[in-house]
Each structure stands twice: as structure tokens, then as C-alpha cells.
Amino acid sequence: MANQHKEAILYLVNNHHKNIIKTAYYFVSNMQDAEDLSQDVLLEILRSIGHYKKDSSLNTWIYRITVNKSLDHLRKQKRRNIFQTLGSFFIDDTKGKIKSNNEPSMTDSTNDDREKRKILDAAVNSLPQNQRIAFILSKYDDLAYKEISEIMNLSIPSVESLIHRAKMNLQKKLANYFSEYAKDIK
Amino acid sequence: MQKTLNNPGCVFVRDNLFSYQEKKLSGEKNQKFEDHLNTCKRCRELVLNFQSVSSSIDARRADEPNPFIQTRTIQKIESELERGNMPHFTFSKRILQPLMLSTIILTAVVIGLALGKQVDSEFSSNLSRQNGIQVMKSDLYITDFTDEDNAFFDNH
Incomplete structure (x- = not known):
């Protein structure tokens, strides 16, 4: 792996990772999900760093990606819950129970x-x-x-x-x- | 039960819960707020409940992530980048998976239609055969058939 990638990862993790997790956590209300999301956010940042326009600060850009990823996650979760609810009508009731992701970990x-x-x-x-x-x-x-x-x-x-x-x-x-x-x- | 929450004092309290908690009410409004609380038990309970629930914002802010998450994240990102599979992942997730799902659904529909058509044609051929037998029976002006007669019609 290129050294510059490694440096970028270290910089992002050391300076922004905790904030990313916390912001994601405030949106999704589950620390485990927020930690997983933070990895997606960091990958997204590394993937699209070329598209970063310097008209906003890096911090602002990172917040924007984190908020969007968190909202995406909530939308997917909502869809999953709908399918699980529908599934519970047709499958065994005990298996169809929806895990509440609002439970803090x-x-x-x-x-x-x-x-x-x-x-x-x-x-x-x-x-x-x-x-x-x-x-x-x-x-x-x-x-x-x-x-x-x-x-x-x-x-x-x-x-x-x-x-x-x-x-x-x-x-x-x-x-x-x-x-x-x-x-x-x- | 007291008829509250709809009188002006209760509405004032309900509309200023955040401002009161954040100490953003002017002196006069703050006095009005507290005067009402002294006379209304339900609003006192409401303010206590509201403060208790909104204090969970601070509790959530105090929650900290797993202390080892940074090491795990660095490892995960490095391995993702080493595999270089991010674009493939996107391609698979956004294009390949929906395409395969659509193909499976389409195939299932085509098979379903073909099977339905086959069953339908067997059913209509049976029906026309039964109709033919009925016509033959009525042409012969015979109303009583023995089992042997029925067997004859069924076999021919």
C-alpha cells in the first residue's frame, strides 16, 4: 500500500475518527452501528478525497459525509424493519421480532x-x-x-x-x- | 383531574420548556413561568419529566466509543485498501445484485406463466372431452347409464 494512503489513514483516525463515531452515534443511537458506520465514512473520505473542494473546511466535509452516511443507515434500517415486520406475519412470530436498534450499547x-x-x-x-x-x-x-x-x-x-x-x-x-x-x- | 395544559399559563409553560431549561427566558418571563409552576401541579410534573428526559442528551454525549476501535479501524481500512475491492464492492452492490435479483424474479414469473398455461390447456381439453360425452349421451336419448356404459364412454 502506498505510504501516502497510510499517512492519510493515520491522520484521519487520529484527528477525526472519534468525532465521526460520536456524530454517527447521535443519529443512529447505537454505538456498535456508529463504529461500523465510522469505518464506512473513513473509506468514503479516502475514496473521494479527490472530489474534496477546498471551499469548505475538511471538518465540514467530514461532518457532511458522516451525516449523509448516518441518514442512509437509518433509511436502510427502516426498510429492513418493514421487511422484518412483513416477514413476521408469514414466518414464525418469535423469529420475526425486530431488534430495537435504539437500545444503547x-x-x-x-x-x-x-x-x-x-x-x-x-x-x-x-x-x-x-x-x-x-x-x-x-x-x-x-x-x-x-x-x-x-x-x-x-x-x-x-x-x-x-x-x-x-x-x-x-x-x-x-x-x-x-x-x-x-x-x-x- | 385538573383542566390544565390548555389554559394560557399551561400553554406558556409548554411553549417555553427549552428556553426555561437553557435559562434563556427574560426575567419577567422567567417569573411568569415559575409563578405558574407554583400553582399548577401538572405543569410542575411536566417540567420535571421534560428536564429528566432532556438530560439524556448529556448522558448520550458522555458515552464514549470502544477504546480499541481506532486500531481495529486502521486494520480494517488497510485491508480494504490492500484488497482494492472498494470499486468492485460498489459495482456488485449497486449493479450486479439488483440485476441478478431481477433476473431471478423474471425467470420465476416466466416459469410460473408456462406452468399455468400447461395446466390450463390440460383442464380445457378435459372439459371439452366431458362436453363431448354429454352430447353423445343426449344424442342417444338415454338417461340411465349403467357403470359399464360409463366405463365405455370414459375409455373412448
Whole structure:
């Protein structure tokens, strides 16, 4: 293998790998899947480094690839789940069970934590795609509006608006969830 | 149950959950928010639940990947590049697999149609034979047939 490839791999892994995994994890909610995805992202970067335009920073470009790969993964997962659900109608019920990929792989998470994460994940995943991306990059990745606007190719006011709407929607969804929950336990 | 969440105070609380948590409410609005919480049990519960759930964002941020993942990733990428199979993988995944799947489905449909046609022609030839026998029977003006007569018709 060419030495330059080796250097590029080492540079990417040492400087960007952890961020890639974490961003992917915020989207897919499963550390194992995020780690696998990060390898795909790195391969994609190495494969398409020739197409990298220097009008955006390398970091922005890497974020963009990571977000796209994560969304692709979620779409595939959704398709797989639909097929598994359909399959469960025709095949043995016990075999047709869908593995919940929203379960975090952390072993020290209590059931309560897991439940909270599930509630929040469900609410975040039900947001429109652009609101979800902006919200995750802002609240989980802690990126500035300017960085998010570069990653999403949007203006800063558009990003602000997306995050504001995402918060409004989440508040509404969570408030509805808890009022339903309160009704159920009364 | 209290009739809440639809009165203006409850709506104000519901619409400002994030701002309150992020301490972004102005002094006046913050006071209004807290005044309402003092009088509404359901909104107090809602705020506690909301804070508890949104704290899982911080919990998720604290999760760390496997410490050995970097070594494993370097090995995997190196072996992928050494095999040089990335373009083939893409070709196989994007073109070859769908092509093979379409061919299999098409073959299955053609076989299904051919079998259906064969069964159909056997069925119609049997039907026409039965009709012929019925015509012969009616031509002979005979209504009662013995088993021997029926065997004769069946054999001819």
C-alpha cells in the first residue's frame, strides 16, 4: 500500500475518527452501528478525497459525509424493519421480532436512563429531516450555527429557524407524551 | 383531574420548556413561568419529566466509543485498501445484485406463466372431452347409464 494512503489513514483516525463515531452515534443511537458506520465514512473520505473542494473546511466535509452516511443507515434500517415486520406475519412470530436498534450499547445504563433515551430518541426521530439534523448538530454535537450552516449548505438564519422549530416540535411532542402518560397512570 | 395544559399559563409553560431549561427566558418571563409552576401541579410534573428526559442528551454525549476501535479501524481500512475491492464492492452492490435479483424474479414469473398455461390447456381439453360425452349421451336419448356404459364412454 502506498505510504501516502497510510499517512492519510493515520491522520484521519487520529484527528477525526472519534468525532465521526460520536456524530454517527447521535443519529443512529447505537454505538456498535456508529463504529461500523465510522469505518464506512473513513473509506468514503479516502475514496473521494479527490472530489474534496477546498471551499469548505475538511471538518465540514467530514461532518457532511458522516451525516449523509448516518441518514442512509437509518433509511436502510427502516426498510429492513418493514421487511422484518412483513416477514413476521408469514414466518414464525418469535423469529420475526425486530431488534430495537435504539437500545444503547452501554452496559452501565439503567433501565430508567434507557427509557428516557428511548422517549427522546422517538421524539427526535419523528422530526422532519432538516430539523433533526440541525437539532442534533447543535444540541448533541454542540456546533455553532455557522458550522451547521456550512455543513447543511444553508444560511445561518435558516439554521436558527430550523433549530427553533425543532425545539417547538419536541416540546409539543414531549408534553403530549407526558400528558398521555399522566392520563394512563391515573 | 385538573383542566390544565390548555389554559394560557399551561400553554406558556409548554411553549417555553427549552428556553426555561437553557435559562434563556427574560426575567419577567422567567417569573411568569415559575409563578405558574407554583400553582399548577401538572405543569410542575411536566417540567420535571421534560428536564429528566432532556438530560439524556448529556448522558448520550458522555458515552464514549470502544477504546480499541481506532486500531481495529486502521486494520480494517488497510485491508480494504490492500484488497482494492472498494470499486468492485460498489459495482456488485449497486449493479450486479439488483440485476441478478431481477433476473431471478423474471425467470420465476416466466416459469410460473408456462406452468399455468400447461395446466390450463390440460383442464380445457378435459372439459371439452366431458362436453363431448354429454352430447353423445343426449344424442342417444338415454338417461340411465349403467357403470359399464360409463366405463365405455370414459375409455373412448
